[in-house]
Amino acid sequence: xxxxxxxxxxxxxxxxxxxxxxxxxxxxxxxxLKNFITSYFRKPDEGGIFTVQYPEECLPDFEASRNFPFLVxxxxxxxPRCVACGICERECPVKxxxxxxxKDENGKPLRRPAAFDIDYSLCMxxxxxxxxxxxxxIFMDHEHxxxxxDRKDLMRPMQKLLKSNSYFHSIRPxxxxxxxxxxxxxxxxxxxxxxxxxxxxPEAPKS
Amino acid sequence: xxxxxxxxxxxxxxxxxxxxxxxxxxxxxxVFRLHTLVDGETIREVxxxxxxxxxxxxxxSENLTYTGFIGFTDRMDYINAxxxxxxxxxxxxxxxxxxxxxxxxxxxxxxxxxxRIVNHMAVVGFLLNDLGAAFTPLLYAFRERELILDIFEDxxxxxxxCNYFRIGGVKSDLSEQHLxxxxxxxxxLPKFLDEFExxxxxxxxxxxxxxxxxxxxxxxxVNSGITGPALRASGVNYDIRKTDRYSLYGRFDFKVPLGKxxxxxxxxxxxxxxxxxxxxxxxxxVAALPRGxxxxxxxxxxxxxxxxxxxxxGEAYARTESPKGELGFYxxxxxxxxxxxxxxxAPSLINLSALETMCVxxxxxxxxxxxxSIDIVLGETDR
Numbered sequence: 001x002x003x004x005x006x007x008x009x010x011x012x013x014x015x016x017x018x019x020x021x022x023x024x025x026x027x028x029x030x031x032x033l034k035n036f037i038t039s040y041f042r043k044p045d046e047g048g049i050f051t052v053q054y055p056e057e058c059l060p061d062f063e064a065s066r067n068f069p070f071l072v073x074x075x076x077x078x079x080p081r082c083v084a085c086g087i088c089e090r091e092c093p094v095k096x097x098x099x100x101x102x103k104d105e106n107g108k109p110l111r112r113p114a115a116f117d118i119d120y121s122l123c124m125x126x127x128x129x130x131x132x133x134x135x136x137x138i139f140m141d142h143e144h145x146x147x148x149x150d151r152k153d154l155m156r157p158m159q160k161l162l163k164s165n166s167y168f169h170s171i172r173p174x175x176x177x178x179x180x181x182x183x184x185x186x187x188x189x190x191x192x193x194x195x196x197x198x199x200x201x202p203e204a205p206k207s
Numbered sequence: 208x209x210x211x212x213x214x215x216x217x218x219x220x221x222x223x224x225x226x227x228x229x230x231x232x233x234x235x236x237x238v239f240r241l242h243t244l245v246d247g248e249t250i251r252e253v254x255x256x257x258x259x260x261x262x263x264x265x266x267x268s269e270n271l272t273y274t275g276f277i278g279f280t281d282r283m284d285y286i287n288a289x290x291x292x293x294x295x296x297x298x299x300x301x302x303x304x305x306x307x308x309x310x311x312x313x314x315x316x317x318x319x320x321x322x323r324i325v326n327h328m329a330v331v332g333f334l335l336n337d338l339g340a341a342f343t344p345l346l347y348a349f350r351e352r353e354l355i356l357d358i359f360e361d362x363x364x365x366x367x368x369c370n371y372f373r374i375g376g377v378k379s380d381l382s383e384q385h386l387x388x389x390x391x392x393x394x395x396l397p398k399f400l401d402e403f404e405x406x407x408x409x410x411x412x413x414x415x416x417x418x419x420x421x422x423x424x425x426x427x428x429v430n431s432g433i434t435g436p437a438l439r440a441s442g443v444n445y446d447i448r449k450t451d452r453y454s455l456y457g458r459f460d461f462k463v464p465l466g467k468x469x470x471x472x473x474x475x476x477x478x479x480x481x482x483x484x485x486x487x488x489x490x491x492x493v494a495a496l497p498r499g500x501x502x503x504x505x506x507x508x509x510x511x512x513x514x515x516x517x518x519x520x521g522e523a524y525a526r527t528e529s530p531k532g533e534l535g536f537y538x539x540x541x542x543x544x545x546x547x548x549x550x551x552x553a554p555s556l557i558n559l560s561a562l563e564t565m566c567v568x569x570x571x572x573x574x575x576x577x578x579x580s581i582d583i584v585l586g587e588t589d590r
Contacts, residue, residue, distance in 0.1 A: 021411060022411060023409065023411075024408075024409030024410040024411050024413075024414070025410055025411055025412060027405050027406075027409060027410075028405065028406045028407065028410050030405075031402055031405050031406045032343060032406070035347070050350075050353075062357075062360050062361045062364075064360070064361060064362065064363070064364045064379070065360050065361075065364050065365070066364040066365060090514075091272070091275060091513060091514075093271055093275040093276070093278055093279065124278060124282075124368070125365065125368065126278035126368070126370045127364060127365075127370060128274070128275060128278065128370075128513075131378075131510050131511065132510075132511055132512070132513065134511065140364065
């Protein structure tokens with residue numbers, strides 16, 4: 001039996017020679033035996049098992065983890081943050097989002113969605129919709145138990161997609177707080193800018 | 208069915224048997240067929256038949272923005288998504304002449320090396336599975352892989368389909384907490400590797416099965432365009448991290464493990480050594496991680512509005528040392544937000560070209576471990 005091929009140009013990790021034929025197998029068996037025994041009483045960090053009995057117990061979610069998108073509303077589901085701009089629809093790589101702007105009798109757009117459907121069976125969980133949304137209204141959910149018997153059940157209409165801001169806070173507290181702060185700041189800026197508008201601004205003159 | 212070997216089977220003396228390995232065979236690592244001609248137990252010819260997992264990704268890229276396509280590159284080599292992101296993003300940056308901040312480069316290297324460790328562990332585990340050492344080595348490897356995937360999920364949001372790199376940097380910053388986890392992982396892995404090597408490297412059964420099986424000579428390897436650990440196991444010193452020094456790889460000190468005979472055993476051992484070297488790079492990158500931006504300020508806006516990223520008319524090819532070999536993306540731009548053409552040079556596909564050379568003359572039971580040792584993933588082969 002020839003020695004290990006590697007190591008000629010790589011002095012540090014040359015394979016050690018074995019005392020007798022069968023030594024390697026015995027060493028391997030020792031490793032498996034050690035793992036078998038220690039798995040019963042060691043902690044996960046020290047070589048114990050960290051398997052979780054899944055349906056009964058679940059690991060906590062990471063805050064950043066993403067599954068499928070949902071829509072956020074602030075007070076009531078009738079007033080979603082979404083203004084139906086359609087950017088997520090355009091940027092979705094798999095085209096699973098469908099948005100329809102609501103219009104009044106005169107055909108004037110109302111800046112809220114009349115319909116907002118996401119086909120979960122198409123969605124590839126990339127999170128691009130969350131990144132491109134300028135109104136902080138679409139986010140990735142942590143919910144993963146969405147198995148259904150029928151493909152139609154994976155078509156999510158707006159009623160099913162809308163979830164409250166407090167739910168968003170419960171799954172992603174850090175992101176939700178940052179976004180709430182950003183929205184508040186933007187609103188204050190807007191408020192500060194409104195009274196200045198009617199009066200002619202002093203630094204405006206441009207020749 | 209029309210036989211690929213019609214002439215030979217007709218000419219044969221009755222001992223030649225035509226066997227279809229796959230497409231639904233657990234050892235083919237996906238939907239992949241090996242059209243094999245055996246004489247007794249000896250392999251006469253092997254014809255890989257692929258395309259069962261073809262998803263038209265290169266065409267899809269022509270209808271997507273550059274940022275939108277990054278998510279699709281994850282799905283090419285689904286065992287390790289991050290090196291695919293890396294290659295595509297490098298090509299797009301080369302096309303548009305975008306510079307990457309140092310911190311972003313360090314984060315990229317940390318993530319790419321973690322992905323390399325994940326990939327090599329999975330490959331070694333699956334190779335042992337193919338050998339018949341059912342599941343023990345694989346699960347030992349997957350135990351550690353799980354911890355690395357946790358780091359991925361914590362940072363990027365997804366365990367496997369990370370979609371993490373962006374043009375000009377990365378999507379989100381690496382926090383102190385992530386760094387602490389990565390450091391802990393880098394301290395834990397050498398111990399695991401020692402244990403893993405005690406389990407495998409000296410094992411006589413593994414040695415007898417793998418040594419002098421599926422020998423790939425350096426000449427054949429170079430002529431068939433094989434790259435990655437499979438090439439280095441044949442003794443050819445060619446690592447794109449060393450030759451191109453893309454990103455910041457020029458700054459880090461690491462060795463390139465080389466094999467001697469180019470058999471299955473060398474391909475296994477080169478990977479184990481590469482994990483150790485990856486850990487070396489990882490430790491250096493974590494220590495050297497500078498403060499600063501994690502994405503170029505000019506390109507950060509492209510995350511919000513991917514359609515504003517319009518690289519100038521031209522072409523670019525960028526390649527990286529993915530764990531499977533040279534992964535390159537060739538992008539042709541016509542000045543619109545979508546690539547006009549995007550081609551991926553997939554190492555899995557090209558490494559398959561020498562499969563027949565390695566297999567002919569071997570026993571049919573060895574074919575699976577030869578296939579397992581060149582490390583293919585069908586998502587990348589068929590794209």
